[in-house]
Amino acid sequence: MEIKSIAIELIVGYFALLILTKILGKTQITQISAFDFISALILGELVGNSLYDEKITVIPILAAITIWGSLIFFTEYITQKSRRFRHILEGTPSLIINKGRISYEELKKNHLDLNQLQHLLRAKDIFSVRECEYALLESNGTLSVIRKPLYDMVQRQDLQLPFKSATLPLSLIVDGEIVYDNLTLAEREEAWLLDEIKKQGFQSSKDVLYAEWEDGKTILVQGYE
Secondary structure: OOHHHHHHHHHHHHHHHHHHHHHHOHHHOOOOOHHHHHHHHHHHHHHHHHHOOOOOOHHHHHHHHHHHHHHHHHHHHHHHHOHHHHHHHHOOOEEEEEOOEEOHHHHHHOOOOHHHHHHHHHHOOOOOHHHEEEEEEOOOOOEEEEEOHHHOOOOHHHHOOOOOOOOOOEEEEEOOEEOHHHHHHOOOOHHHHHHHHHHOOOOOHHHEEEEEEOOOOOOEEEEOO
């Protein structure tokens, strides 16, 4: 098979899948369910298998991707409208730990063993089952937990400490390039940013590996050395 033909099919398939993923939304790449996993595999196979089949040209590839993408889009639309259909395709959360007790039936139903459960709990910084009051196994395989009151983390309001407004750290310079979108979010000007990095000994944004800004704090600037 000619390299030129392979290159064309790869380029077309790449952009077709990229556009399709944008249309279908972020569920294809994050918090993936069983249905999303299957659809992602099929989309990859449609392009992958066609690369080494000389009888298949670009048009059949695009047609296959379009048809499959339309099926996924239609299915996603139905799941948004029908709660019952959504449960069939996406599944429902399972109560693995209820009032501090492990539900063996739910473990068996979800093909989850105790070692896997312990691993999921440790990912939530829970190293003993006795610390957990409730644990929900979500449809995407992650675990949501509620600790027992005795082991719950202390909140600021529990200590009656004054509240502070939440702030979002923003990357203003990454690999020597100014991130203008974040600069706008920070309500700062480029001149201000350049002045700030000069205060820390950097002559240009090109000399900065990373710069981070957070409201109420001194800007963090790090060079390449």
